[in-house]
Amino acid sequence: MVKLLGDSDLTGQDVMARAIDVMELAFRARLDNKIVSPPRHHVSFGEHGDLVFTVGGILGEAPLAGFRVYDTFQNSKQSQIVAVWSPDKGRLKGLVLGERLGAIRTGAIGGVAIRHLSSENARSVAVIGSGVQARTQLAAAVAVRTISSVRVYSRDLVNRKAFAQEMQRDLNVEVTPVESVAKATTDADIVICATSSRSPKLHAADLTPGAHVNTVGPKLVEGHEIGFDVADTAKIIATDAPEQTRAYASPFFLAGTRHENRMVDLAEFVSIPSRTRSSSQDITLFCSVGLAGTEVLLASVLLDAF
Amino acid sequence: MVKLLGDSDLTGQDVMARAIDVMELAFRARLDNKIVSPPRHHVSFGEHGDLVFTVGGILGEAPLAGFRVYDTFQNSKQSQIVAVWSPDKGRLKGLVLGERLGAIRTGAIGGVAIRHLSSENARSVAVIGSGVQARTQLAAAVAVRTISSVRVYSRDLVNRKAFAQEMQRDLNVEVTPVESVAKATTDADIVICATSSRSPKLHAADLTPGAHVNTVGPKLVEGHEIGFDVADTAKIIATDAPEQTRAYASPFFLAGTRHENRMVDLAEFVSIPSRTRSSSQDITLFCSVGLAGTEVLLASVLLDAF
Numbered sequence: 001m002v003k004l005l006g007d008s009d010l011t012g013q014d015v016m017a018r019a020i021d022v023m024e025l026a027f028r029a030r031l032d033n034k035i036v037s038p039p040r041h042h043v044s045f046g047e048h049g050d051l052v053f054t055v056g057g058i059l060g061e062a063p064l065a066g067f068r069v070y071d072t073f074q075n076s077k078q079s080q081i082v083a084v085w086s087p088d089k090g091r092l093k094g095l096v097l098g099e100r101l102g103a104i105r106t107g108a109i110g111g112v113a114i115r116h117l118s119s120e121n122a123r124s125v126a127v128i129g130s131g132v133q134a135r136t137q138l139a140a141a142v143a144v145r146t147i148s149s150v151r152v153y154s155r156d157l158v159n160r161k162a163f164a165q166e167m168q169r170d171l172n173v174e175v176t177p178v179e180s181v182a183k184a185t186t187d188a189d190i191v192i193c194a195t196s197s198r199s200p201k202l203h204a205a206d207l208t209p210g211a212h213v214n215t216v217g218p219k220l221v222e223g224h225e226i227g228f229d230v231a232d233t234a235k236i237i238a239t240d241a242p243e244q245t246r247a248y249a250s251p252f253f254l255a256g257t258r259h260e261n262r263m264v265d266l267a268e269f270v271s272i273p274s275r276t277r278s279s280s281q282d283i284t285l286f287c288s289v290g291l292a293g294t295e296v297l298l299a300s301v302l303l304d305a306f
Numbered sequence: 307m308v309k310l311l312g313d314s315d316l317t318g319q320d321v322m323a324r325a326i327d328v329m330e331l332a333f334r335a336r337l338d339n340k341i342v343s344p345p346r347h348h349v350s351f352g353e354h355g356d357l358v359f360t361v362g363g364i365l366g367e368a369p370l371a372g373f374r375v376y377d378t379f380q381n382s383k384q385s386q387i388v389a390v391w392s393p394d395k396g397r398l399k400g401l402v403l404g405e406r407l408g409a410i411r412t413g414a415i416g417g418v419a420i421r422h423l424s425s426e427n428a429r430s431v432a433v434i435g436s437g438v439q440a441r442t443q444l445a446a447a448v449a450v451r452t453i454s455s456v457r458v459y460s461r462d463l464v465n466r467k468a469f470a471q472e473m474q475r476d477l478n479v480e481v482t483p484v485e486s487v488a489k490a491t492t493d494a495d496i497v498i499c500a501t502s503s504r505s506p507k508l509h510a511a512d513l514t515p516g517a518h519v520n521t522v523g524p525k526l527v528e529g530h531e532i533g534f535d536v537a538d539t540a541k542i543i544a545t546d547a548p549e550q551t552r553a554y555a556s557p558f559f560l561a562g563t564r565h566e567n568r569m570v571d572l573a574e575f576v577s578i579p580s581r582t583r584s585s586s587q588d589i590t591l592f593c594s595v596g597l598a599g600t601e602v603l604l605a606s607v608l609l610d611a612f
């Protein structure tokens with residue numbers, strides 16, 4: 001029978017550390033044009049919604065092929081499937097089911113951004129939001145920097161307290177719930193914005209010089225979780241999938257602004273050692289989009305490890 | 307965890323009987339425009355080959371959505387995945403892995419064709435070929451007609467003897483290996499041609515008046531397992547997926563011939579009771595192509611049964 005992993009297999013900080021290494025490899029392969037990542041494929045089932053396929057993989061010495069599929073059905077139970085083949089052997093390596101793999105993947109890409117864009121001496125993290133993406137982004141930050149304090153703000157008191165308790169336990173770092181965005185971001189070296197808000201929750205005035213921001217939530221013209229002023233103040237704006245920012249059905253929030261053409265591919269920071277923040281006072285911004293094909297690479301490594 | 311079936315779960319004649327019922331429903335739904343079956347989606351992984359997705363399902367009272375994926379990699383181990391969602395509930399119903407589901411599906415469509423096109427009094431079957439498709443087509447024939455004798459011819463003596471022994475045991479009907487196509491087809495009411503041959507193995511002269519032919523193997527202009535003379539002599543030519551015959555990369559073998567426009571959708575024979583063979587002397591021909599979406603419907607029924 002085919003090898004099969006589920007959400008309960010994908011826990012622990014070693015999974016995140018391994019995932020970040022995989023994403024580093026993916027970005028290097030991307031600049032070498034070895035990553036296969038065609039646009040997403042949608043099939044509509046009328047009023048119910050779509051099945052969406054991100055097919056992709058990597059060519060070269062140890063090639064991989066596969067896909068992730070998710071649904072946009074009403075009342076979706078978020079049952080994603082990732083499948084991986086070794087195309088040179090014609091063999092299905094296995095399947096990963098559930099929603100954790102996608103969140104870990106996105107967290108790990110955030111970790112790559114933090115590794116290459118934040119200050120090497122970053123010690124404090126602000127987290128805006130308390131959902132799955134906020135958790136995996138924080139886990140990634142802790143994996144790549146020596147973090148000594150975390151403050152979390154989210155609208156709901158219960159949620160931010162639960163987040164603080166659980167993350168403190170899981171990551172072995174002090175996590176404090178606070179009552180406002182400003183209280184979280186004051187003096188924070190790294191700011192993780194991971195909400196589902198379509199109106200700006202984070203503004204330039206909230207940021208300390210030298211801060212690095214990861215935005216994981218909505219980033220469309222019709223709704224975005226960070227203010228345009230954050231982009232205005234950022235010395236560097238990077239993204240993991242420049243093509244995808246141009247392929248959204250609704251325009252990307254920086255489309256048509258002066259920032260559109262200065263967005264840099266995160267792959268360049270990974271592959272070109274000299275490309276990094278130039279001053280300790282710079283604000284940097286990473287817009288997380290989701291590079292296709294990376295789920296397949298991560299699934300492959302996890303399947304090999306089990 | 308998600309429900310999961312494999313090849314070993316899909317055995318026995320009750321699976322075939324159930325599959326034929328599902329295909330009857332699918333063809334009825336197709337004429338009502340309730341079947342979702344967009345063209346296949348190919349993604350290339352360079353020299354290795356493609357992943358191919360047939361996405362599809364059914365709309366209406368008990369909607370289903372899903373896909374089948376298979377690879378065209380060299381040395382492929384034929385590891386297919388079929389996944390089924392209940393889109394109205396946003397729920398992944400389960401997965402079926404392996405290659406049996408696809409073969410049963412194709413056999414069951416062949417069974418629908420035999421039920422609606424062959425003589426009701428058909429008793430004898432000729433099988434050309436001894437592979438997986440030959441087996442499921444014969445199982446389908448036995449499920450819809452009272453078959454008393456089967457003769458099988460395939461090039462390889464060992465293969466045709468093994469086919470005869472195993473099918474006789476599995477289907478509880480007399481199966482005799484013979485030394486030529488003509489010896490198999492003499493007086494046969496039903497002829498199953500299921501080879502991988504690109505040069506005609508079956509000709510009009512091999513057929514007895516009143517015979518019905520299912521062709522499952524290659525049917526392209528550049529190579530086809532039955533002669534054009536079989537099409538010439540056939541009073542009725544039907545197919546399960548007329549659009550797919552026009553969507554092949556290489557043209558369908560009847561493209562550009564006088565037969566192209568007289569091909570009838572099998573769905574019409576299923577849905578219109580009066581539409582059937584008109585004379586007991588007619589030769590009829592079914593060209594099996596593979597209606598997309600039907601794998602999802604069959605997988606759903608099998609998942610429900612387990």
